[in-house]
Structures are given as C-alpha cells and as structure tokens.
Amino acid sequence: MLVDELDITIAELLSESAQITNKEIADRTGSTEVTIANRIRDMEEKNILRVVMQRDLRALGFDLVVLLDIYVTRRPPELVAEELAKIEEAASVSVLLSDPDIFVQLNVRDRKHLLQTIETKIAPIKGISHWTANIALEVVKLDLRYGTLGAK
Template sequence: MSDLTTAAGDGNGRPGRGSLDELDGKIVALLQRDGRMPYREIGRQLGVSEGTVRHRANRMFSSGALTVVAIADPFRMGYRVLAFTLLKIAPEQQQHVIDTLCGWDEVTYVSSCTGRADIYAQLVCRDHAHLWDLLYQRLPQIGGVVTSETFMELKMHKVSYVYPMS
C-alpha cells in the first residue's frame, strides 16, 4: 500500500506505515525552496533517478502529504489591509463559524486554538472600509461569535511555509 499516513505515525508512538522517510523529506525540502524545481534536478542533487523522485512526489501529492502552491504578496495584489482576528465562540456554534469563515474569500487562514480565543482567522481586505464591513456587518450575522479581538498587520517581515525537516 503506497498511501502515506501522518509523519507522526499510528497514534501509538510508532512511525506510520508509508510515512515520510529521509529521501521523501529531502525531496520536500527542495520543493519547499523551489516548487518548480524539475524532478531531474532534484534527482541530480539527491543522487537518485528522476523516476524515483517523480514516483515519490506523486505519492506524496496524491496522499495529501504535499501540495505545491504559489504564494502571492497581497499588497502587490492590490490589498491594503491584512488583519487577523481572535474569536471566542459559543461551543455549540464552533463548527458553524469555522465553515462560514472558510467560505469567505477574504479569509486566508482559519484554525481552532486554545487560550483566550477559540478561532484564529487571517483576513485580507481591499481597504479599511472592507475590513469594517467584515467585522461589523458580516461577522455578527454568522451567529455564535461571543467576542472578537482584531489586529492589523502593518508590515510582513517573514512569510514562510518551509517547515524544518527533523
């Protein structure tokens, strides 16, 4: 079976069958630096064949362990406001709020968290009026939001989705 399980393993402290091995990790590391790097070049750098790289990359793509995407600079795309909001949610409304936020084009990231907030959401807006509309018109219409705390990002200093391979 070539399906990948999570790198964390089977839940009992054992590596999962088909989890990422050292070569997979090296392929991922190269694709994190350059998602358009040809398999031939990856194979050359790692000392394996292009076919081996293609097979392993395709296996990781089809299992969902790896996705290659383009990350655009929102400011260069015409957006003037980046913000994130911390939301405290009525427990019975958690999934409803998550589902609703995930459907909004302006929401680029949603996660459940612990601490003073239940949900973290990142927002990208054309301008302050757009942010105001999201926070004070659309968000209250969802229902279940008890409190919100919103922060505007003034400048991005690092954007990276490169995860260290340990």
C-alpha cells in the same frame, strides 16, 4: 515510516524552488526522474507534500493583514469556524483551547474592504458574541513552507 531521506530531500529542494524540475532533483539526489515523479505523486496523495503557487498579496492590492479574535456563545466554535473558513478573505481560521475561541487572519485591501468583510460576511454568522480586531503594522516573518495539508 511515512517518509524516508529521499522524500525529505525532495521536499527540501521543492521548498527552495517549486520550479525545480524532476530531472534536476534526480541529478542532485542520484535518482531517476521516474522515481522522483513517483515519490512526489505519492507524497501528494498521502497529504505529506503539496506544491502550490503563492500570490504576492501586496502586489494584488491586499495591503492589510487583520488578526481577529472571535468569541463564541450558544454554538460550538467548530461550527462557527467552518463558516468563517468559507470567507475568501480569511487566510487562516483556528479554533483555540482558551479565549478567544477562534483566531482568524484576514487579508483585505483597505479599511473599507475590512469593514465590508466584517459587516457582510462575519457579523451575520450565528454564535459570534463579539470580536476584536488587530491590524498588523508590519509582518516580520511569514513562513508558508508548513501547513495542514489534510485540512478541509
């Protein structure tokens, strides 16, 4: 078993507040600070848990969320996705089972930044035959508690 009830409780407490101290977690779980520190380190090493800082993109001037459907020809989608993943504005890159071949979420400041990103960073990637862009009017839900920790 990769995790037990204590690990799950630690992860839940950290997801509620990443600023919670090991002492507070220990007090709430009836464990010691050393045990909590060891459990967190062990889960991080096994890519089960990662405590991260989250930026407020809107406060930093990134007002547009753009969802791109990428269609690929004459090249494996996985290789195209690897190149797309290197783009700073790409928040997520997913290879899909059907059309489109790749789904990309971009965070950009404005329409000019979107155009610049597409023209200078996406269009030059070999294998992209065409793409469609959808601009999100409003993000109703964005749950960042879960992710692919072992991702490259």
